[in-house]
Each structure stands twice: as structure tokens, then as C-alpha cells.
Amino acid sequence: MLGVNLLQEKLSSPLFLLLCALAVLLPLLAALAARPAFRGKSPPLTAGNLPFIGSFGFFSARWDFMRSAAAGSSSGNFAFHLGKHPVVGLSGEAGRRTFFESSQLNLGAGYAVLFDSGPELEQDSADEKISKGFDAWFSRNIKSILRKERLMSALPTIMADTRSRLLQLGPTGVTDPFDSIYKLVFLLTIRLVACREIAESPAQLDKSLSLLQAIEASSTPASVIAPWAPVPAKITRFLSGAKLYMMFKELVDARHATGTREEDAMQELIDGGASTTNIMKFVLGAVFAAQLNSGINIATQLCHLGANKEWHAKSLEEVRAVAAQHAPDASAPLLEQLQHIPPDLWEHGFPLLDQSLRETIRMQLLGSSFRRNTSGKDVVIRHADGTPEVIPPGAFVAYNIADVHYNPRIFNSPTTWDPSRYDDDRAEDKKAPHSFVGWGSGAHPCLGVRMAKIEHNIMVAHFLAMFDWELCAIDGSLMDTMPLPDLNSWTATKPKTPTRLRYTMKEEVLRMKA
Numbered sequence: 001m002l003g004v005n006l007l008q009e010k011l012s013s014p015l016f017l018l019l020c021a022l023a024v025l026l027p028l029l030a031a032l033a034a035r036p037a038f039r040g041k042s043p044p045l046t047a048g049n050l051p052f053i054g055s056f057g058f059f060s061a062r063w064d065f066m067r068s069a070a071a072g073s074s075s076g077n078f079a080f081h082l083g084k085h086p087v088v089g090l091s092g093e094a095g096r097r098t099f100f101e102s103s104q105l106n107l108g109a110g111y112a113v114l115f116d117s118g119p120e121l122e123q124d125s126a127d128e129k130i131s132k133g134f135d136a137w138f139s140r141n142i143k144s145i146l147r148k149e150r151l152m153s154a155l156p157t158i159m160a161d162t163r164s165r166l167l168q169l170g171p172t173g174v175t176d177p178f179d180s181i182y183k184l185v186f187l188l189t190i191r192l193v194a195c196r197e198i199a200e201s202p203a204q205l206d207k208s209l210s211l212l213q214a215i216e217a218s219s220t221p222a223s224v225i226a227p228w229a230p231v232p233a234k235i236t237r238f239l240s241g242a243k244l245y246m247m248f249k250e251l252v253d254a255r256h257a258t259g260t261r262e263e264d265a266m267q268e269l270i271d272g273g274a275s276t277t278n279i280m281k282f283v284l285g286a287v288f289a290a291q292l293n294s295g296i297n298i299a300t301q302l303c304h305l306g307a308n309k310e311w312h313a314k315s316l317e318e319v320r321a322v323a324a325q326h327a328p329d330a331s332a333p334l335l336e337q338l339q340h341i342p343p344d345l346w347e348h349g350f351p352l353l354d355q356s357l358r359e360t361i362r363m364q365l366l367g368s369s370f371r372r373n374t375s376g377k378d379v380v381i382r383h384a385d386g387t388p389e390v391i392p393p394g395a396f397v398a399y400n401i402a403d404v405h406y407n408p409r410i411f412n413s414p415t416t417w418d419p420s421r422y423d424d425d426r427a428e429d430k431k432a433p434h435s436f437v438g439w440g441s442g443a444h445p446c447l448g449v450r451m452a453k454i455e456h457n458i459m460v461a462h463f464l465a466m467f468d469w470e471l472c473a474i475d476g477s478l479m480d481t482m483p484l485p486d487l488n489s490w491t492a493t494k495p496k497t498p499t500r501l502r503y504t505m506k507e508e509v510l511r512m513k514a
């Protein structure tokens with residue numbers, strides 16, 4: 001009896017309970033802390049690579065972290081962890097050539113885990129076969145849906161949408177382009193890569209935009225470091241994804257039930273036998289790729305033109321000249337003349353608009369691009385002097401766009417918006433391999449470039465034809481330059497300092513309306 005009491009006393013002693021807790025916790029912590037080591041010819045590990053977390057600077061101030069890690073490595077390349085994930089950071093020309101040219105580095109598998117603000121595509125795998133399955137299906141379909149004749153036949157609708165939304169701005173006022181123009185881009189994007197029902201229902205359009213924005217905002221350090229943890233952002237993403245799924249399911253079911261057919265992307269996917277889940281994944285993937293970039297860039301472009309009188313005048317002149325060549329009545333309002341521009345020219349007919357969009361993208365494409373070495377072998381980093389350095393199998397790869405787009409040895413005064421840098425006699429974007437990567441480069445050119453250029457040219461030409469405008473601050477005071485974006489941002493982003501466009505509708509447009 002005495003023995004049993006003694007045993008009970010020992011079992012409930014604080015020391016014994018502490019030892020039991022440690023026996024359970026220590027192996028758990030060891031399992032969580034275990035992560036693949038970088039060995040052999042991998043680039044050197046950065047300082048501050050903490051247990052469990054890895055390099056938190058990648059999340060808190062991305063460009064500062066990448067820049068200082070590159071400066072601390074003799075090759076410019078470096079290794080670090082994000083949670084359990086081993087990552088190689090690349091920089092400089094050898095880094096760029098490896099990143100953009102290597103067919104052993106997989107784009108989808110990199111973004112699926114490290115970008116983590118897009119839709120979940122079930123790709124957390126270093127296995128090439130698994131991670132390439134959805135990518136290949138997605139690429140095939142996006143190429144088909146964005147084929148030239150389809151985009152050309154959508155032009156009248158896109159132009160009518162643009163005209164009617166811009167007319168709604170009214171004769172004079174102040175607008176936040178990161179709201180009004182961003183939403184117009186969203187409407188055009190939904191028209192081109194999703195379905196008519198959402199594009200034509202203001203309530204559904206608003207709802208889908210807010211669900212997509214909730215998914216976009218749900219990317220947090222925790223979702224990359226500990227993807228298994230049920231943090232609030234993860235729950236928000238799950239619920240927003242579920243609501244979007246239901247929205248698409250109802251639309252697909254209604255088409256099946258009523259036999260209704262539409263001339264849109266969703267119909268092509270249904271006809272191709274895609275499941276509702278894959279239709280939703282496709283639309284989300286396409287909308288993310290399109291909206292994040294086009295929405296921000298077109299709004300920013302109008303801000304630059306509102307501040308830069310020289311390029312505003314040049315752009316208007318170009319639009320007038322192109323329209324005058326094709327309009328039957330040269331005295332008609334410019335807005336009217338735009339309707340006669342041949343479809344093909346909306347893609348390639350505006351070299352100056354193209355040049356200024358290129359410059360806006362150079363400054364706005366922020367954060368890192370990602371890849372993953374899914375080849376199962378070392379990927380050799382292409383140093384010109386033969387320095388032996390490799391990206392090990394399974395490792396992720398990050399390249400920060402500012403490394404080239406804000407490099408003063410390639411782009412003169414890189415923080416100045418200066419579209420003339422692409423004039424033939426300067427051609428700064430051709431100084432070194434992959435100097436301009438704003439439309440992707442090498443193995444992964446942007447698959448939406450045609451759609452993006454058409455959307456951009458139509459919107460900017462209509463804005464030029466309909467309004468005079470200037471860039472101003474939120475208090476209405478004029479701004480003579482667009483503030484520099486936050487270079488530590490993870491993606492193209494709205495400016496930190498709010499900007500507005502103060503506009504007046506042109507007399508000739510007001511007369512057309514009357």
C-alpha cells in the first residue's frame with residue numbers, strides 16, 4: 001500500500017509531468033525543426049536563418065533582404081530556408097540566365113508554395129509528373145482561350161464596356177484609379193477568361209472581386225512557413241474559395257440544366273470536358289495572373305500620364321494619328337473615330353503607348369519570381385567563369401525583379417519613369433541578357449501578353465479621347481510625379497501614398513452625350 005502511494009505521489013510530481021511533456025514535445029519540435037541541409041556546391045547560407053522560421057527578412061522587407069544577402073555572398077547567390085523549404089536566391093547575370101533559361105526549373109511548382117496568394121493548385125510536390133499535370137492543362141487552355149481570333153471577336157464588347165464605364169465617371173471629378181480603373185480591368189478580365197453571367201451582373205462582379213481579394217490577402221508568412229496551421233488567413237482562404245466554387249458550380253449547373261450556350265471561356269472549358277473544380281481553378285489562375293498585373297499597371301500608367309505632360313501629349317498625338325488614318329470622318333470626335341481602328345492595331349498599332357506601358361511595368365513588377373528544381377538532379381548555376389555552384393534537387397529558387405529592373409548599370413536613373421529609355425538609340429532594355437523581364441523571359445514568356453496589351457491600349461486610348469486629367473494627392477493638391485512604389489512589396493501593388501486623377505470630360509464627348 002505504501003509502495004502504491006509512493007508511486008502515485010511520484011507520478012503526479014511536477015518534475016515527472018514536466019519530463020513526460022518534454023518526452024512528447026521534444027521529438028515533435030525536432031520533427032518540425034528538421035529541414036533539408038544545403039550541402040556541397042550549394043551557394044552559402046545567409047546569416048539569420050532561424051530554426052523553424054528560416055529567414056524572416058524575406059517576408060518583412062523582401063528586397064532589402066535579397067539585396068543584402070546577395071551582397072554578402074561572393075557569387076551573388078545565397079541559400080536560406082522558409083520554414084522547412086530550402087530556397088536558393090539568385091542575382092546578377094549568371095543568376096538571371098539560370099533562372100529564366102533552365103528547363104529543369106519548374107514555374108508552377110515554385111509559385112504554388114512560395115507565392116501562396118493564388119488559388120490552391122495541389123502542387124506541393126517536388127515530383128515533376130505531379131506538378132506538371134495541372135500546369136500543362138492550364139497552359140494549353142489559356143493559350144487556346146486567349147487565341148487571336150477569339151480576342152479580336154471580343155473587341156466590340158470590350159470597347160463598349162470601356163466606353164460606358166468611363167462615361168459613368170461624369171463630366172468632372174476626382175477618381176481613385178486603383179478602384180475605378182482596377183474594377184474596369186476586372187470586368188474586362190472576367191469577360192475574357194471567365195463568363196458572361198458574372199460580367200453582366202454588377203452584384204456577382206463585386207462579390208467575385210471581393211472573394212478574390214480575400215484570397216489574395218490571405219498570403220501570410222505563416223501560410224508559407226507552417227502551411228498546416230489553421231491560422232485565420234488560411235480559414236478565410238478556404239471559405240472564400242468555397243464560396244467561389246459554389247458561384248461557378250451554380251453557373252455551370254444552370255448551363256447544363258437549361259442547355260444555354262455562351263461565347264465565353266467557361267463554355268470552352270465545359271465543351272472540353274473540364275470538371276467544375278478545374279473550371280474554377282482555371283478561372284482563378286487566369287484572373288490572378290491577369291488582374292494583379294494589368295489592374296495595377298493600367299491604373300499606374302494613367303497616373304504617370306497625369307503627371308508627365310510630355311508623354312501625355314505624345315500619347316494623345318499617337319492615338320489621334322492612328323484613328324485619323326482609319327476614320328471615315330476626320331472631323332468626328334476622337335472617341336467616335338476609335339471605333340473604326342482595325343482590330344489588329346489594338347495589339348501592335350501604338351508603339352509609344354507600348355513604350356510607356358513597358359516603363360510602368362519595369363517599375364511596378366515587384367517582389368520575387370519563383371521556380372522549383374523538380375528535375376531530381378543538381379541544376380548548375382551558369383557562371384561565365386565556371387564557378388561551380390548548384391541548385392540542389394527539390395530546392396526552391398527566388399529571383400527578385402528589382403535586381404535587374406532597378407539596376408543602375410542597366411537602367412539609367414532607375415527610379416525615374418522615363419519611357420524614352422526604350423528609344424532605338426538608347427535601348428537600355430537590350431543591354432544585357434534578360435534586362436527587361438516584365439513580360440516574362442526565356443522559358444516562361446507571359447501567356448497573356450496579347451490580352452494585356454489590347455486591354456491596355458483600349459483603355460488608355462479611350463481615357464485620352466474622353467478626358468483631360470492630372471495626377472493629384474488625396475487632398476486634391478497636384479503631384480508632378482508618381483510616388484515610387486514600395487520596392488519591398490511582394491507583387492505589383494497600389495501606391496502607399498494614395499493618388500487620384502482629377503479629370504474633366506472633353507467638350508466633344510459632352511456634346512456627343514447630349
Ligand code: HEM
Binds near residue numbers: 289440
Ligand atoms: C500588364 C500585364 C501583365 C504583366 C506585366 C505580366 C507579366 C508576366 C510575367 C513577368 C510573367 C513571368 C513570371 C515568371 O517568370 O515567373 C508572366 C507569366 C504569365 N502570365 Fe502574365 N502578365 C500580364 C498579364 C497577363 C494576363 C492578362 C494573363 C492571362 C489572363 C497572364 C497570364 C500569364 C501566365 C499564364 C503566365 C505563366 C507562363 C508560364 O507558365 O510559363 N498574364 N506574366
